Amino acid sequence: xxxxxxxxxxxxxxxxxxxxxxxxxxxxxxxxxxxxxxxxxxxxxxxxxxxxxxxxxxxxxxxxxxxxxxxxxxxxxxxxxxxxxxxxxxxxxxxxxxxxxxxxxxxxxxxxxxxxxxxxxxxxxxxxxxxxxxxxxxxxxxxxxxxxxxxxxxxxxxxxxxxxxxxxxxxxxxxxxxxxxxxxxxxxxxxxxxxxxxxxxxxxxx
Amino acid sequence: xxxxxxxxxxxxxxxxxxxxxxxxxxxxxxxxxxxxxxxxxxxxxxxxxxxxxxxxxxxxxxxxxxxxxxxxxxxxxxxxxxxxxxxxxxxxxxxxxxxxxxxxxxxxxxxxxxxxxxxxxxxxxxxxxxxxxxxxxxxxxxxxxxxxxxxxxxxxxxxxxxxxxxxxxxxxxxxxxxxxxxxxxxxxxxxxxxxxxxxxxxxxxx
Numbered sequence: 536x537x538x539x540x541x542x543x544x545x546x547x548x549x550x551x552x553x554x555x556x557x558x559x560x561x562x563x564x565x566x567x568x569x570x571x572x573x574x575x576x577x578x579x580x581x582x583x584x585x586x587x588x589x590x591x592x593x594x595x596x597x598x599x600x601x602x603x604x605x606x607x608x609x610x611x612x613x614x615x616x617x618x619x620x621x622x623x624x625x626x627x628x629x630x631x632x633x634x635x636x637x638x639x640x641x642x643x644x645x646x647x648x649x650x651x652x653x654x655x656x657x658x659x660x661x662x663x664x665x666x667x668x669x670x671x672x673x674x675x676x677x678x679x680x681x682x683x684x685x686x687x688x689x690x691x692x693x694x695x696x697x698x699x700x701x702x703x704x705x706x707x708x709x710x711x712x713x714x715x716x717x718x719x720x721x722x723x724x725x726x727x728x729x730x731x732x733x734x735x736x737x738x739x740x741x
Numbered sequence: 742x743x744x745x746x747x748x749x750x751x752x753x754x755x756x757x758x759x760x761x762x763x764x765x766x767x768x769x770x771x772x773x774x775x776x777x778x779x780x781x782x783x784x785x786x787x788x789x790x791x792x793x794x795x796x797x798x799x800x801x802x803x804x805x806x807x808x809x810x811x812x813x814x815x816x817x818x819x820x821x822x823x824x825x826x827x828x829x830x831x832x833x834x835x836x837x838x839x840x841x842x843x844x845x846x847x848x849x850x851x852x853x854x855x856x857x858x859x860x861x862x863x864x865x866x867x868x869x870x871x872x873x874x875x876x877x878x879x880x881x882x883x884x885x886x887x888x889x890x891x892x893x894x895x896x897x898x899x900x901x902x903x904x905x906x907x908x909x910x911x912x913x914x915x916x917x918x919x920x921x922x923x924x925x926x927x928x929x930x931x932x933x934x935x936x937x938x939x940x941x942x943x944x945x946x947x
Contacts, residue, residue, distance in 0.1 A: 552789050556764075556872050560792040560867060575941065582827050582937045583758050584765040586930050588864060591881040591902075595931050601939045639946035651901055658794060659765060662868070666762050675797040675854050695857055696797075718903030724792050725801050731788045733807045734814035735781065 537707045539717050544703075547722050559580040563722055564672040566714055567672060567704035572603070577667050580699070588656040591648035596635040597656040597695075599612030600686060604628050611685045612697055617676040622710050624699045625672065633657050633695035634688055653695040654701040661698070670703045744925050750909075753928050768871040769928055770878040770921055773910035774832040775815045778809070782837060783873050787906070790869030794862040796877040797854035802841040803862040803901075806892060810834050817891045818903055823882040828916050830880065830905045835842060839863050839901035840894055878905045 538546065548706025549560035582599065590596060604627075612630040613621065624630065635653040658663050659669040673696035682694060706718045744752065755766035756933040810813025810833075818836040819827065830836065844850050866897065867877040879902035888900060912924045926931060 538784045547808060549793050552786060554783075554873065555786050555789050555869060558762075559793045559869060562793070562795075565794055569853055575939070577760075578939070579933065580758060580761050583761050586936070587755050587768070587928075589768075589770055589867065589879055593929065595936065596898065597936055599937045601937060603939075603941045606940035608938070648860075648902070650856045651863075651899060652859035654854075654857035655864035657857075658861035658864045659868075663762060663765060664863075673795055680786070696854070722793075723799065727788055727792060728784065729802065730792070730803055731805045731807060732814070733784070733809075734812035735809045 537715060538613050538725055540703055543706050543719050546719060549722060549724070558662055558665055563670075563705050565670045566623040566672060566718055567706050567709050568628065568670070568699065568701040569704040570626075570628075571702040572628050573669065574680045577669065578700070580667060581660045581664045581669070585660040588652065588659045590655070591651035592639065592647060594636075594639055594646060594648075594652070595656075596637070596646055596649045597653045598634050598636070598692070599631050599660075600634070601629060612682070615677040615681045615685065616674065616697065617678070620674050620676045620697075623714055624672070624697075626704065626708075627672075627699035627701045629700040631698040631700060632682060633685070633698065634692045634693060635695065638691045649660040650693045650695065654694070657695060657698065659736075664700060668702070669700060671698045673697070676697070681715060714728060743921060746909055746911060749912050749925050752925060755928060755930070764828070764868055764871055768868060769876075771876045771909050772829040772878060772901070772924055773912050774834065774876070775909040775910040776832075776834075777908040778834050779875065779907055781834065783875065784906070785865045786873060787870045787875070791862040791866040794858065794865045796855050796858040796861070797852060798845065800842075800852060800854075801862075802843070802852055802855045803859045804840050804842070804898070805837050805866075806840070807835060807837045818883075818888070821883040821887045821891065822880065822903065823884070826880050826882045826903075826905055829920055830878070830903075832910065832914075833878075833905035833907045835906040835908060837904040838888060838892070840898045842897060843899050843903065844897045854901045863901060863904065869906070874908070875906060876909045878887065879903070880905070925933065
């Protein structure tokens, strides 16, 4: 017996905090995807959210290559994934590779915030996807050089994550015990005091 | 005559799209801040959202230095800002500098996603702030080397943005015409087709 989708989502839900949007606490990154396809309209809504992310000098340096299953783009992205990610990500109906220009369009100077802004846009995308009842799982685990070659991505672009996107599947559908174990484990985060150093006026707090 | 806060927020609102959360379309980056202070509890809620952002290997590499006005942290951050940003950001009651470790804690290897993940966490923070009725404005325009020196930030940390956070102020309170012009101008974003390349199956769409 393993957990159902509803049960695992209850395990993954972060402890609610009054005033904090449920979206931040309920979004997580499953590896089990159902066979249900994603409509082009819903995918467009996820990108519409990404569109309005903030960026340095409003450069909007991000570019997303998105492929539905069986498309050339999907197959190319999948082929670059590391073995572990290939054991589960092929069940996702959509794979997306995010990249960003690290040169400002207006003057060709280096944009040191390209990767930072891409991370922001991707997070808007994943949050909006969650709001639509979709799930996403971002992966750093792919062959970056192979991705550059297969898509002809120039050196002045930086590479972000591959995003698997679709509807959540039953944990039991995962291929092995290692995947299942991760799927049903509670989420862990550092306490605030470990990553926020606050100073509240002349008498220093912490 | 210039625009009121309500009027400028109507100008800045992105055209609504059915099914896309209003939060993504209504959040923008004002430069006018009111004198109203931010409660520690609300600031904590913004960081609580950042806490649950996704990160490569769940490393959570981000670290935020947050200072309320008159604190040592605030003054140090303010001192690093470029001149243009100093003309307005000193009205914000809170300044935050985001940094991230670019070495994995468990093995010391380089984390190439540190900046990407910091961008994600900062965007969670800004979205949650917006949900609380706060506004934020992220800046790349500060002296990075001075920030490293004044806070003793090690070389294996990457620097993100400085985030001004507080309650929105009247546009007319801004110090000069250049600032006012930016404050009341409509927001611009590229159309989806310029940054999303979609492939929908064996017969390639675009």
